[in-house]
Amino acid sequence: MTPFRTQLRETDIAAVRQLVRDTRVFSDTEVGWAGEVIEAALKNPVGAGYFALMADGPAGLEAFACYGPIDGTLNRFDLYWIAVSPAAQGKGLGARLLAASVDDARARGATHMFIDTSTRDDYAAARALYLSQGFELQGTLVDFYSDGDSKALFGRRL
Numbered sequence: 001m002t003p004f005r006t007q008l009r010e011t012d013i014a015a016v017r018q019l020v021r022d023t024r025v026f027s028d029t030e031v032g033w034a035g036e037v038i039e040a041a042l043k044n045p046v047g048a049g050y051f052a053l054m055a056d057g058p059a060g061l062e063a064f065a066c067y068g069p070i071d072g073t074l075n076r077f078d079l080y081w082i083a084v085s086p087a088a089q090g091k092g093l094g095a096r097l098l099a100a101s102v103d104d105a106r107a108r109g110a111t112h113m114f115i116d117t118s119t120r121d122d123y124a125a126a127r128a129l130y131l132s133q134g135f136e137l138q139g140t141l142v143d144f145y146s147d148g149d150s151k152a153l154f155g156r157r158l
């Protein structure tokens, strides 16, 4: 298995935005945020608090994950982003990427990881992925994003 790339490049900012847009589950605002975290990590790899794993394929960026320590907590990390390009989905890449993110977070001192996601139908794959990787649904904030769109809180001890 190819190890994931940890060294970010300037071209990753646009590539991540495009990948996130291609998944068709994120809003334009969220697409912008995805580019911003990569930009921040690129500018300040140590201090930004964002670590990324990139999966390159023959046609460019196939997937990425981004995670980092949660301010004000003791060794708790958040998974901020995980996305696999539509053409590469359903082949185990998301599972490998999440497992590698967990391993890297643990190596950086994390003892717990948390993930927020939506309860919408188009996030069913994400919720199933988290459960398949040992995360538990620890709570739901009803109507958090909008009426009928709640926030699901997943977590696991590493």
Ligand SMILES: CC(C)(COP(=O)(O)OP(=O)(O)OC[C@H]1O[C@@H](n2cnc3c(N)ncnc32)[C@H](O)[C@@H]1OP(=O)(O)O)[C@@H](O)C(=O)NCCC(=O)NCCS
Binding pocket: 023, 025, 082, 083, 084, 085, 088, 089, 090, 091, 092, 093, 094, 095, 096, 116, 117, 118, 122, 123, 124, 125, 126, 127, 128, 129, 130, 132
């Ligand atoms: C969620 C996502 C990252 C999964 O990546 P992936 O490479 O397709 O996932 P994998 O092939 O590694 O599948 C891992 C597990 O996830 C679950 N899963 C993946 N796709 C699924 C689907 N369409 N429906 C239900 N479960 C699914 C399964 O449990 C699967 O394990 P299994 O194959 O042993 O049953 C991908 O669908 C994606 O990028 N979605 C859009 C972006 C997104 O929702 N990101 C998370 C935002 S919080």
